[in-house]
Amino acid sequence: MNIADSFRDPALCKGLLARLHEELDRPLRFMEVCGTHTVAIFQSGLRPLLPEGITHLSGPGCPVCVTHESEVAAFLDLAGREGIILATFGDLMRVPGPKGRNLKLAQAEGARVEIVYSPVDALQLAAKNPGDTVVFLGVGFETTAPTVAGTVMMAKAQGLRNFKVLCFHKLVPPALRVLLDDPECAIDSFLLPGHVSTVLGLEPYQFVAGKYGTPGVITGFDPVDILESLLIMVEQRKSGDYRIVNQYRRAVADSGNARAREVMFGVFETADALWRGVGRIPESGLVFREDYASFDALQALGVTVQEAPPTPGCKCGEVLKGKMQPVDCPLFGKGCTPAKPVGPCMVSTEGSCAAYYKYSV
């Protein structure tokens, strides 16, 4: 068995599951902050095997899901403009903006949209198309923002002036603070995002345990990781010794990645940001620093983000805050399906509504 398979080992998982059933002596409501965890729990078939006393809630950790309607409207405003090529990661293509429009539709109508696998691909696209302006759609958390920042630095070093970034990056810890301040959320523990934590390390989460007395476990994406983390949560609830624990040591250093943070905060600085379904969260977004302002698509191309009204009937905000399970949304599976999503939680591959719709037997 190779090392990757060992984290999916059925025998090991069954042992951990048995221990979880034994150890759980009171209900546990935990939130998987990261959408990839939500999908991992469904894909591994873990959900029906967990003790009944465990309720798992999906959090605001799917970057596509929390991209605000007005931000999607800004993408769509640029799509189709003369001389503009939009470069994006694939999962933004189907995200509905106001009136259900999306980038797929814009592309079919003639907008130049290129799916890229890295922001560096977008930079190369700019070099190959000197007569056009390539705008990279900067969506994602701390995992993605450093590579975007590094790409902006490369563009500056190369003197590529036709490369811009529409920066809608968001930061995870401020969103956790909003959830913890909301008494309706009632979360016992957080399954903290593995990918984001490779950059952040433990420190930015310490307030979760220290100020709010809520355990948090940084976790990998295999069933062994998730089960071991649930056991850690249960043990912490029992002992009352609430801490932030790094279960994902094979990928996450306790101190995170200082160089990545340095690059990210060298190009960007924090500012208030709009989160779909949640609203404005102080200091939860990234904007360009003065030195790099010429790469800011908002400024360079005169894009204005006008606060769009919430999509009528869409409960994605309640789902993202753990106040509602996807199946309890009146639109779930009726007016809102992966074929015709009303909200982003149904369209994203990491969205909780899509996971419930696609995987529940």
Place this chain on the structure above:
Amino acid sequence: MSKSPLADTLSEKTLLLDHGSGGHASSRLIGNLFFRHFDNPILNAMNDAARLDMCGPISMSTDSYTVDPLFFPGGDIGTLAVHGTVNDVAMMGARPRYLSCGFILEEGLPMETLERIVVSMAAAASEAGVVIVTGDTKVVPRGAVDKVFINTTGLGEIIADPAPAGNCARPGDAVLVSGTMGDHGLTVLSGREGLNFSTDIRSDSAPLNHMVEALVTQVGDIHVLRDPTRGGLATTLNEIAGQSGVVIHMREADVPVRESVRNGCSFLGLDPLYLANEGKLICILPQEKAQAALELMRSMPYGENAVQVGTVRDAADGPGKAGQVVLETPLGGHRLLGMLEGEQLPRIC
């Protein structure tokens, strides 16, 4: 690479609109390229249509091929155009015999590229034992198509009685696959996007008609045969479950996926069960015949990794509803394996 035979007979190295004109340039292209490589008496007769000798129930299928890149590890658009249609015809429990072939070509295409494709097609047809008996060539202005589009239509004699069909899966049947899933889809995707995985990822493009003929004649009682091309194993099984009104129960641990494909998919956020295959088949037949079918497939080219991946169940035997595919994970949990909505798109993080 050997020197293009066209270089010996023609001065043309680049395809021009003239080559689709129907005049001398067209004649030179047809005579010196297509006839030279597809050589057979029916085609050589040069009539407006092919005269064929066939009788009994016939299987017919058509497909168009538009792959990017044109050449990839394990094949090219030419091998796909032959294998894809040969396999579709064969999945009716048929012996494919004839192919037609229509080219839509972009002005400016290097003649050498076209010849490489035609040579591949001739070799693929020869291995499958089919002959290309009629064809058509159109040349369109630059930008009107992406280099080369190929349409092939296949005809074959149905040798299974009754012929397998998508609505014939029955509770109690075994679900077999002839090998690993996702190889072709990931190869083409990584080629298109310039993702240079330093691994053994290559397309599985292959003719399956000889395997089908052996299954039909030596094992028999085949209820369903399908090749899981676009949409992959997951989509094809959903189609079968829907057509037959049954639940298909799959065991994830039994589905063969190469480690390199699994790792590549994990990196890109893709699921190998939804990726296209071009040299694999799904065979559904009574459980008591499963072992014989597996042994036969494993003894043949392109079938060495054949395994049983699941069973067909009645909806009343749960979990799952009629028309659904239920996946049992290695942990013993169950989840739906649904149809894909649109194409798979790589994720942000």
